[in-house]
Amino acid sequence: MGHLRLYHFYHTVLLITLFLIWTPFVNGNGNQSNGASNPQYYFGTLMSNPDRAAGHVASGINTASLTIRWDSFEPQEGVISESYVQQIQQYITKFKNAGSNIVLDFGMHYPPQWVTQVPYCRYVNQFGDAYIVTNEPGRNVLNGVFNQVVRDKMAAYVGRVFSRINPQDFFAIRIGWGHYAELHYPDKNFAGKKNCYWGYDSIATNKVSGYLPAGVQLNPVPNWIPGVASPNNENARAFIEWYLNSLTNFQTFQISTIRQFYNGYINALYADWGVRPGHIEEAIAVNLNGTSFSEQYFQLQKGHDHARFIAAIPDSNVVVFNTCLNSNYPFPMTASIVNENSSNPKDWSPIHYLSWCVAQHQLPLKLWAENDGNDNYEAMQRSFERMNSYNLMGIMWAFEYNLYSDDPIYAHLDEYVNLIAGYNTTDVQDPGLLTNIVLYPIPADKLLTLKGNGEDAGMKYRIFSVEGKLMLQGELMTETSTIMIEKLPKGIYLLKLNDDKLQVHRFTKY
Numbered sequence: 001m002g003h004l005r006l007y008h009f010y011h012t013v014l015l016i017t018l019f020l021i022w023t024p025f026v027n028g029n030g031n032q033s034n035g036a037s038n039p040q041y042y043f044g045t046l047m048s049n050p051d052r053a054a055g056h057v058a059s060g061i062n063t064a065s066l067t068i069r070w071d072s073f074e075p076q077e078g079v080i081s082e083s084y085v086q087q088i089q090q091y092i093t094k095f096k097n098a099g100s101n102i103v104l105d106f107g108m109h110y111p112p113q114w115v116t117q118v119p120y121c122r123y124v125n126q127f128g129d130a131y132i133v134t135n136e137p138g139r140n141v142l143n144g145v146f147n148q149v150v151r152d153k154m155a156a157y158v159g160r161v162f163s164r165i166n167p168q169d170f171f172a173i174r175i176g177w178g179h180y181a182e183l184h185y186p187d188k189n190f191a192g193k194k195n196c197y198w199g200y201d202s203i204a205t206n207k208v209s210g211y212l213p214a215g216v217q218l219n220p221v222p223n224w225i226p227g228v229a230s231p232n233n234e235n236a237r238a239f240i241e242w243y244l245n246s247l248t249n250f251q252t253f254q255i256s257t258i259r260q261f262y263n264g265y266i267n268a269l270y271a272d273w274g275v276r277p278g279h280i281e282e283a284i285a286v287n288l289n290g291t292s293f294s295e296q297y298f299q300l301q302k303g304h305d306h307a308r309f310i311a312a313i314p315d316s317n318v319v320v321f322n323t324c325l326n327s328n329y330p331f332p333m334t335a336s337i338v339n340e341n342s343s344n345p346k347d348w349s350p351i352h353y354l355s356w357c358v359a360q361h362q363l364p365l366k367l368w369a370e371n372d373g374n375d376n377y378e379a380m381q382r383s384f385e386r387m388n389s390y391n392l393m394g395i396m397w398a399f400e401y402n403l404y405s406d407d408p409i410y411a412h413l414d415e416y417v418n419l420i421a422g423y424n425t426t427d428v429q430d431p432g433l434l435t436n437i438v439l440y441p442i443p444a445d446k447l448l449t450l451k452g453n454g455e456d457a458g459m460k461y462r463i464f465s466v467e468g469k470l471m472l473q474g475e476l477m478t479e480t481s482t483i484m485i486e487k488l489p490k491g492i493y494l495l496k497l498n499d500d501k502l503q504v505h506r507f508t509k510y
Contacts, residue, residue, distance in 0.1 A: 041387075041423045042101060042171075042394035043416075046370060049400060050091045053098035055466035058494045058504055059413075060420035063171065064100040065396065066091060069107040070115075070157055077114050077153075078160075085164050092169050101171035103267065103396070106161065108154060108177040109138045115153050116142065120211060123186050124201040126225050127193045131186040139179040141186070145250045146204045148213040155257045167262040172319065175254040176269035182323055183251055183269055183309065184302040185243075188295070195290030197226050197301055199243050215249045217242055227289035236287045240280060240300070247303040248312050255318060267321035267368060268313065273330035274306040274353055275299050276346045297330035307357045316363040322351045325369035325386055325395065326379035340389070355390040370396040380411040384419050413466060414492050414508060421506075437497060443508035446486040448495075452479050464494045485509055 044063025045056070053064055072084045095102050115121065122130040123143045133139040142150050154177065167173075176183040185198040203211040205222035212218065220242050224235040251268065258266055279294035286292055294300040310320055327350050328336035339347040345356060351369055358365045369392055371383050383395055397403065402410040437459075438451045450461070463472040463483070471488060485493075488509045495505045 039394075041392075041420075042368070042396075043420050043423075044101070044103065044394070044396045045400035045403065046373075046396055046398040047400050048095075048100075050094035050098075052400070052466070052468065053095050053100045055464060055468040055494065057099045058464075059417045059466050059492060059506060060423075061416070062099070062101055063103060063394065063396065064095050065103045065105065065174075066095070066170075067105040067107045068161060068165075069110040071107075071110045071112040073107075074157055074160060075112055075114075077112075080160060080164065088165065092165070096169065102169060103172045103174060104170045105174040105181055106158060106177075107181075108144075108157075109141050109179050109181050111140065111142050115150070116140075118142075118147070118149050118153065120147055120201055120203050120208060121150050122201065123198040124204075125186075125190065125193065125196040125198050126200050127191075127196070128200070129191045129193060129196070130201075131190060131198065133179075138181075141177070141179045143201060143203075144177055144253075145185070145246050146199075146201055146213070146216060147211050149211060151213055151253055158257055158261070162261045167264075170262070170264065172265035172267050173258055173262060174267045174269055174321070175251070175258065176271075177250070177254055180271075181269055182271040183247065184271060184304060185247065186302070188290075188298045188301040195226060195288075195295065195301065197239075197243065197288065199239070199246070204246075213249065213253065215252075216246050227287055229287050233284050233287055236284045240284065240288060244280075244303055244305045244308055247305075248308055251309055252312060252314070255314060259315075264317060265366075266318045268309065268318055269321050269323055270304070270306045270309065270350075270354060271323045272302070272304055272350070273297060273299055273324075273327065274304045274350055276353060277307075278346065280305070297333060299330065306354060307360075310354070310357045310361060310365070313361065313363065313365060316365060319366045319368050319393065320354055320358050322354050322367070322369040324350055324372035325383045325392075326371045326375055328382075349386065351386050351390050351392070366393055367391065368393040368396070370398050373398040374402060375411060376409055377411040377415050380415060380419065414490075417466070417492050417506075418508075437505065439495065439505050439507050443510040444485060445510055446484065448483045448485050448507060450476060450481045450483065450495075452476065452481075459498055462496045463488075464496065466492050466494065 039062050042063045043061050044065060045061060046065045048064035048066065068088055073081060075081055092102065121142045122132055124130050144150050144154060174181055178184045179186065188194065188196055190196050199219050202208045204219045206218045220238045221235045224230070224239060226236070228235070230236065255266060275294050279292065279300065283292040283295055283300050288295065290296070328338045337347065338349045340349060340352055342348065345353050351367070355367055358367060367390060371379055387395055397416060403413040403416055440449050459476045461474060461476060462470060464470055471493065472483065474483065490510050493507055493509055495507060
């Protein structure tokens with residue numbers, strides 16, 4: 001993770017011809033789709049910029065993410081920001097027109113101020129600390145596990161979004177609804193306290209009534225504190241089973257809420273290393289005192305029992321989605337502990353373990369993943385290797401802005417595009433309709449040569465950056481023509497021939 005990115009380019013010819021579909025189409029149900037094709041793999045970015053969508057699609061990045069922030073959409077309860085809705089609709093239109101598959105995040109981790117006034121809306125740990133984080137956007141989440149009123153507000157928000165935005169615009173919808181949108185409780189350490197478990201609010205401990213969601217039980221040992229011994233560790237066992245089952249119920253609520261409006265893919269976001277077989281028993285044996293492996297590395301307190309969550313998935317359109325595809329160790333560990341060839345699931349990477357959990361499910365579930373964010377090229381390569389090994393739908397790269405950074409510690413756009421190039425990312429037009437133009441050398445430095453079949457003279461060309469900016473344009477004068485590209489910045493470019501035929505070639509400038 002800390003290695004510097006090394007600039008490199010392929011020395012073999014990279015020649016890929018893509019057919020772009022620029023306009024939306026209507027599917028068999030009469031609903032307008034987002035205009036995307038049906039690729040074998042779904043490669044995308046997080047925090048996607050709609051102005052880059054057309055260039056991305058032409059480069060094989062066929063999927064975009066879109067977050068609708070709760071606080072921006074509904075600044076007052078029941079009051080929708082019309083200007084924000086208009087902005088979101090404009091983003092959707094740009095993505096659709098470019099042919100992007102759109103993945104929606106409801107932004108529950110950005111709650112508006114008014115919903116924070118709901119009584120008992122905060123998680124509380126065994127020390128009596130309410131989880132309130134106002135200085136870190138994306139972490140100030142509400143107690144959706146134990147508070148039915150909070151769930152009602154969440155469900156109403158989902159309904160309001162879909163009253164204004166067509167759910168059929170989206171290829172998938174992300175759920176989790178904890179901080180950073182993933183499924184978990186708050187952090188292990190908070191307000192100077194360590195080993196925090198978050199099942200001690202007034203609702204969960206039966207100090208108030210009328211708020212507990214259906215199917216969620218009361219804390220069976222409300223006066224017990226993690227780390228305190230009991231006969232046969234019975235209190236620790238009762239607590240942790242209740243704690244994990246309550247979070248599973250929250251996942252079920254999210255799925256059922258989305259399913260009222262949408263039957264497509266739901267990406268259930270599972271973060272970090274995860275609780276592996278035997279870890280819960282190890283923690284119970286020390287009465288959840290924080291010294292077991294899964295507690296030292298923040299897993300059990302946050303409730304990351306992914307096997308339990310996956311077993312509760314009710315339909316095969318719920319996608320098991322890992323948010324740390326490249327991970328080799330749990331935080332705050334710094335050395336790899338992965339042994340993919342081991343027979344012990346404790347030794348596997350997170351995506352390997354999740355694939356094993358999926359194989360145990362009676363339904364045919366799909367796997368998809370993203371890296372853990374702000375990563376280098378080595379991590380990107382590892383992510384692609386694991387995509388292959390565990391039969392993933394594709395990769396969402398976190399984050400798009402890193403791909404455009406000048407900082408060499410991040411994997412860059414050209415590297416992502418080159419790795420994608422080895423996969424069938426889009427439906428290709430009938431070769432008989434394509435030109436016979438060949439580009440060389442690739443990568444190119446000062447001159448790019450276009451060689452045709454003698455029938456291409458007079459054909460117009462335009463060269464775009466992957467962001468969609470027109471860089472050069474002209475006309476092929478003879479069977480073999482050269483284009484001066486010396487002044488182009490290094491990177492990936494798209495050469496478009498005869499707009500009416502949508503002929504596109506990609507090349508690298510170094």
